[in-house]
Amino acid sequence: MKAGKSTFLNAVIGADVLASENAACTICRTDIRHIDAGQVPRLLEYREGQTTPVVIAKGDAGEIQQKFLVRTRKIRERGNLDNTIRFEIEHPIEAISALSSLSGFTLVDTPGPNEWESANSNTVALKQTALEALRTCNAILFILNYAAYKDNAVSDLFKEVIQNRQELLADNKGKIYFILNKVDQKTEKDREIPDVIKDLKRELAGFGFPNPIIYPASSRQGLLAKLIKRGEATKSQEKDFEDFFSAKYAERDDKGRRVIPLPSEIAPQALEDSGIPTIQETVIQTITKNSGWNLLSDVLEILDKATKAIEDNLNTQINGWATEIKTLK
Numbered sequence: 001m002k003a004g005k006s007t008f009l010n011a012v013i014g015a016d017v018l019a020s021e022n023a024a025c026t027i028c029r030t031d032i033r034h035i036d037a038g039q040v041p042r043l044l045e046y047r048e049g050q051t052t053p054v055v056i057a058k059g060d061a062g063e064i065q066q067k068f069l070v071r072t073r074k075i076r077e078r079g080n081l082d083n084t085i086r087f088e089i090e091h092p093i094e095a096i097s098a099l100s101s102l103s104g105f106t107l108v109d110t111p112g113p114n115e116w117e118s119a120n121s122n123t124v125a126l127k128q129t130a131l132e133a134l135r136t137c138n139a140i141l142f143i144l145n146y147a148a149y150k151d152n153a154v155s156d157l158f159k160e161v162i163q164n165r166q167e168l169l170a171d172n173k174g175k176i177y178f179i180l181n182k183v184d185q186k187t188e189k190d191r192e193i194p195d196v197i198k199d200l201k202r203e204l205a206g207f208g209f210p211n212p213i214i215y216p217a218s219s220r221q222g223l224l225a226k227l228i229k230r231g232e233a234t235k236s237q238e239k240d241f242e243d244f245f246s247a248k249y250a251e252r253d254d255k256g257r258r259v260i261p262l263p264s265e266i267a268p269q270a271l272e273d274s275g276i277p278t279i280q281e282t283v284i285q286t287i288t289k290n291s292g293w294n295l296l297s298d299v300l301e302i303l304d305k306a307t308k309a310i311e312d313n314l315n316t317q318i319n320g321w322a323t324e325i326k327t328l329k
C-alpha cells in the first residue's frame with residue numbers, strides 16, 4: 001500500500017488519471033485500455049451480475065481522477081453495496097501509443113496485498129481477481145517502496161505476497177519485474193541506490209525469485225516531467241515538480257548562488273532520470289517478444305490440430321478401402 005503502484009502506472013500512461021491519496025485508494029482491480037488520442041477518455045464500473053458497465057465519468061484525466069476518487073471513497077466508507085467487481089479506464093497510454101502492435105494491451109492496477117484487508121469489501125473476491133490478473137497477464141511489475149525498504153526488512157514487504165508465491169512463481173518465470181520506487185527520497189546519508197539494489201536482489205532470490213530484475217524509479221518525477229515536457233501540466237503539478245524535484249538540478253551562478261532552472265528546461269533530463277523511459281522500453285520489448293512467441297505457438301498448435309484431423313480422416317478412408325478390398329477379394 002502506498003508504494004506508488006497507481007502513480008507508476010500514471011507515469012507510464014502519461015496522465016494523472018488513476019487516483020492516489022493517503023488512505024487505501026485502489027479498492028479493486030482497474031484495467032486501463034488504450035484508446036486513440038482523438039477519443040474521449042471514460043471511467044467505467046463493472047458490477048456483479050451485470051454485463052454492461054456503468055459510465056462513472058467522461059472527459060479529461062483530471063475529471064476522471066476526481067470522480068474516481070469520490071466513487072472509491074464512497075465504496076470504502078459504505079461498503080460495496082453495488083457489488084462492484086472492477087473499474088475500467090479508457091485513456092490513451094503514452095508508452096504504447098507509438099507501437100501499434102501493442103494497442104490491444106491493457107494495464108492492470110491492483111490493490112496491494114495489505115489493501116485487501118483494509119478495503120471494506122469481500123477480501124476473498126479481491127484476492128481472487130488480483131491473482132487472476134497476475135495469472136493472465138504478459139508482465140508483472142511489483143512496485144516496492146524505497147522509503148519503506150530503507151528502514152524495514154524486505155521480509156515485511158513480502159510476507160503477504162509470498163503466501164501466494166507458488167501460484168505466482170509457477171507460470172511467471174521471465175515476466176516478473178521489480179520496481180524500486182521513490183528513489184528520489186534518498187538522502188545524503190542513505191546508501192547508494194546500486195548497493196540497495198544489490199541487497200534487495202539477494203533477498204528476493206532468497207524468497208524464490210531467481211535473478212530478479214530490479215529497476216530504480218521515481219514515478220512521481222517521471223509523471224510530472226512527462227506532463228511538463230508536453231506542456232500539459234497544471235499550475236499545481238508544476239509547483240509540485242518545483243517543490244520536490246527541481247532542487248537537484250540547481251546550478252551555481254558567478255556569485256555561488258544556487259539557481260534552479262525552469263521546470264520546462266529540466267523536464268527532459270528529469271524524465272530520463274526518473275527511470276520510467278528505461279522501464280517502458282525494456283518491459284515493452286519483453287512483452288512484444290513473449291507475446292510474439294505466444295502468438296506463434298498458438299498458431300502452430302492450431303496448425304498441428306488441423307494436420308492431425310486430416311491424418312485421422314485419411315486413415316479412416318484408407319481403413320474403409322482396406323475393408324472394401326477384402327470383400328472384393
Ligand SMILES: Nc1nc2c(ncn2[C@@H]2O[C@H](COP(=O)(O)OP(=O)(O)O)[C@@H](O)[C@H]2O)c(=O)[nH]1
Nearest residue numbers: 001002003004005006007020021182218219220
Ligand atoms: N516522492 C515520491 N512520491 C511518490 C512516488 N510515487 C508515488 N509517490 C507518492 O506516494 C503516495 C502513494 O502513491 P500511490 O500511487 O497511491 O500508491 P499505491 O497505493 O501503491 O497505488 C502518493 O502520495 C504519491 O504521490 C515517487 O516516485 N516519489
Ligand SMILES: [Mg+2]
Nearest residue numbers: 005006025026
Ligand atoms: Mg493505488
